[in-house]
Amino acid sequence: MSLQPTTLDTSLTSGPEPSMVRSSMNHSAASLWAILAVVMTILGYLYADSLRFLGEAWLEDNNSHGLFIPLISLYMIWLRWPELKIVEHRGAWWGLLVVAAGVFVYVVGEFTAMYAVVHVSLWLVLVGLLVCAIGLSGVRVMAFPLAYLLAAIPWPTFLQGELSNRLQLWSSALGVGFLHTVGVTAYREGNVIDLGPTQLQVVEACSGLRYLLPLTALTLLAAYLYRESLWKRAVLVASSIPISILLNGFRIGVIGVLVGAYGQSAAEGFTHFFEGWIFFVASLALLCAEMGILARIGSSASRRSFGDLIGLPKPGVTIPFQSALPADRIALIPLVIGGTLLLLATVVAPAVAPDELPPPPVRQPLVDFPSQLEAWRGVSSPMERHYLDALALDDYVMTDYTAADQRPVNVYVAYYQSPKKGRSAHSPRQCIPGGGWEITSFESLPMAPVPGAVSSWSVNRVVTQKDGHKQIVYYWFKQRDRWVTSEYLVKFFLFWDSLTRHRADGALVRLTSTVTAGESEAIVDGRLRAMAELVTPLLSRYVPD
Numbered sequence: 001m002s003l004q005p006t007t008l009d010t011s012l013t014s015g016p017e018p019s020m021v022r023s024s025m026n027h028s029a030a031s032l033w034a035i036l037a038v039v040m041t042i043l044g045y046l047y048a049d050s051l052r053f054l055g056e057a058w059l060e061d062n063n064s065h066g067l068f069i070p071l072i073s074l075y076m077i078w079l080r081w082p083e084l085k086i087v088e089h090r091g092a093w094w095g096l097l098v099v100a101a102g103v104f105v106y107v108v109g110e111f112t113a114m115y116a117v118v119h120v121s122l123w124l125v126l127v128g129l130l131v132c133a134i135g136l137s138g139v140r141v142m143a144f145p146l147a148y149l150l151a152a153i154p155w156p157t158f159l160q161g162e163l164s165n166r167l168q169l170w171s172s173a174l175g176v177g178f179l180h181t182v183g184v185t186a187y188r189e190g191n192v193i194d195l196g197p198t199q200l201q202v203v204e205a206c207s208g209l210r211y212l213l214p215l216t217a218l219t220l221l222a223a224y225l226y227r228e229s230l231w232k233r234a235v236l237v238a239s240s241i242p243i244s245i246l247l248n249g250f251r252i253g254v255i256g257v258l259v260g261a262y263g264q265s266a267a268e269g270f271t272h273f274f275e276g277w278i279f280f281v282a283s284l285a286l287l288c289a290e291m292g293i294l295a296r297i298g299s300s301a302s303r304r305s306f307g308d309l310i311g312l313p314k315p316g317v318t319i320p321f322q323s324a325l326p327a328d329r330i331a332l333i334p335l336v337i338g339g340t341l342l343l344l345a346t347v348v349a350p351a352v353a354p355d356e357l358p359p360p361p362v363r364q365p366l367v368d369f370p371s372q373l374e375a376w377r378g379v380s381s382p383m384e385r386h387y388l389d390a391l392a393l394d395d396y397v398m399t400d401y402t403a404a405d406q407r408p409v410n411v412y413v414a415y416y417q418s419p420k421k422g423r424s425a426h427s428p429r430q431c432i433p434g435g436g437w438e439i440t441s442f443e444s445l446p447m448a449p450v451p452g453a454v455s456s457w458s459v460n461r462v463v464t465q466k467d468g469h470k471q472i473v474y475y476w477f478k479q480r481d482r483w484v485t486s487e488y489l490v491k492f493f494l495f496w497d498s499l500t501r502h503r504a505d506g507a508l509v510r511l512t513s514t515v516t517a518g519e520s521e522a523i524v525d526g527r528l529r530a531m532a533e534l535v536t537p538l539l540s541r542y543v544p545d
Contacts (some may be wrong), residue, residue: 039129039339043122046106046345051120057115057154065214066152068544072221072248073145080122080141087137092334095131099338101347102128106184109497112491113418119153130332144224151217158427158487164209165429167245169438174249178258186256193252198259212244215283222287227312232294239290243283251279354452360505361544365399366413369542373534376401378411394418401531408518409531410512415543418504427487428462428475428510437464437471444485445474447529450536457483463521464518470515472524481545507534507543 044051058067077084102124127146130139133185139146155163172188179193181185187193219240220491223233295309371378378399383391397414402408429442441463449455462473477484479493490506497503511531515524 006104010220035336035339039342042339042342045127047118047122047341048114050109050122053115054119054152054154057151062160062210063154064210066154067218069149073148076148077142078147080145084138084141087141092131092135094136095128095133095334096338096341097339098128098131099125100128103341106345108495111495111504113480113494113504114156114491116153116156120150123149123153129338132338148220148224151220155213160209161427162429167209167212167248170245170423171249174246175252175256178250178253181251182257184257193256194450195256195259197380198266211248211280211283212241215244215287216240218284219287220293222310226291227309228295233295235294236287236290240283240287243286247279247286249285295303327448360503363544365539366415366542369399369413370538371399373531374400375403376406376409376531376534377403392416395462397542406527407513407516407524409527410510411531411535411543412510412512413507413539415503415507419524427508428473429460437466439464447532451534458485460485461525470521471512472515472521472528473512475508477506477508478539479517505544507539509539511535 054066102121105121105124106118109115109119109121123146127139130142130146145290154160165300172193176186176188176193180197184195186193216237219237223236226233226236291309356522371380375451378401380399382399383396383398391414393414395419396408396413398412399408400408429439439462442459444458445461446456446458449457457476459474459476462475464471464473476489477487479490480497480501482493484490486491494504496504511528513527515521
């Protein structure tokens with residue numbers, strides 16, 4: 001038996017022909033682009049209403065910074081492209097759980113009529129699809145640019161309103177303090193600054209929210225690029241809040257000085273707009289100075305340029321354009337399944353969270369609310385159109401009740417048949433400061449059981465004052481058969497009852513009475529309690545259980 005020399009089959013070892021490789025890559029790239037086109041179409045269909053609202057919100061003053069954040073995030077991803085290309089890309093099935101969580105959050109947002117929740121669900125879905133396509137390692141490289149996208153989401157309306165009211169009061173107090181420092185006589189009543197011949201009202205647009213939100217977003221970016229220790233970055237981010245509040249208070253004080261010297265025109269038009277920009281640029285300058293000071297604390301290094309502090313590319317160094325990730329390194333199967341989940345969501349979500357819930361039980365219109373409650377005689381008054389448009393309510397009654405031996409009590413009931421995304425019931429806690437009233441006391445007050453109401457319930461008791469006048473307000477929310485005092489619980493029960501009972505109707509109930517000369521708060525409390533005992537048994541007729 002002789003040994004014969006063997007011949008290696010070069011077709012098995014030399015690899016495929018270059019033309020075959022190019023053809024395979026072209027087919028893979030074509031498949032990838034086709035899948036991406038389908039997924040983006042589904043996302044556009046599912047989130048069309050949300051994206052429209054997002055675009056409109058970015059055109060408003062408070063959220064105008066959101067328009068630039070996606071562009072900044074894309075630029076930061078591009079800067080990390082070399083690192084992203086060399087990292088191991090293995091599509092992770094964990095991404096499907098993130099996509100499913102995003103779809104669930106989408107349903108919650110639809111039920112609670114909160115665009116902010118729907119925006120968060122879109123972010124979760126995008127992150128989940130990326131995990132499906134390139135794996136956790138690739139997403140980890142893009143962690144901050146992806147997380148930074150959350151800064152572009154406008155806050156819920158009721159949170160913006162509550163924060164704006166607090167900022168208005170703080171800014172008004174700081175402005176008056178500055179005026180006193182420079183020798184200008186000024187008095188404050190809530191959000192109204194009395195300068196003697198003129199009054200300066202710190203409206204919602206002057207609360208400083210339009211400074212706080214974009215300044216915080218910019219500070220988050222600067223802290224990420226800041227080449228210093230973690231505690232210095234945390235101090236930088238935290239300082240953006242007091243800086244924006246203090247500068248806005250200082251701005252209001254300066255406007256007060258200008259109004260006293262040049263008249264009301266100094267607080268209006270282009271002058272007011274230009275002043276706002278000047279102080280916003282000043283806040284950025286303060287943050288840059290703070291970064292330089294923090295860099296010198298505990299550091300023995302020589303003085304560095306500002307570009308070195310925040311990690312910007314050095315002058316003369318360019319970043320070459322990087323080619324896209326090879327299509328054959330992207331996991332198509334998890335991406336396809338993630339897109340299938342979204343496709344199912346477009347079919348299932350409308351059935352679970354329909355655009356319109358079934359109508360609530362039969363109810364009487366609030367126009368029929370009694371004008372006579374025992375000894376109390378009521379006179380109703382209509383609400384102006386611009387208030388009705390802002391409140392977006394479906395039915396209401398606003399009546400002043402008087403009695404022979406009692407001071408007037410105003411009864412206001414606002415009924416909402418179904419929630420409207422982007423709007424929410426205006427809580428008195430948010431609306432009261434708008435007219436110059438200052439909240440001096442806020443507490444939850446237990447109420448005695450009343451026929452027609454739950455056995456144990458409470459109201460929010462609010463004491464306000466303005467120009468030496470004082471009012472006491474009782475308010476609560478009737479949500480189906482629940483009597484709630486927390487705005488946050490209102491949102492939770494809105495979701496829960498929509499899901500389990502297909503009901504989303506409810507009402508805000510508010511009772512108001514003035515503390516007149518010679519009266520104590522206890523007397524007014526007795527008057528409001530007596531009115532509550534008369535009103536609550538009737539509510540179920542107009543706001544069904």
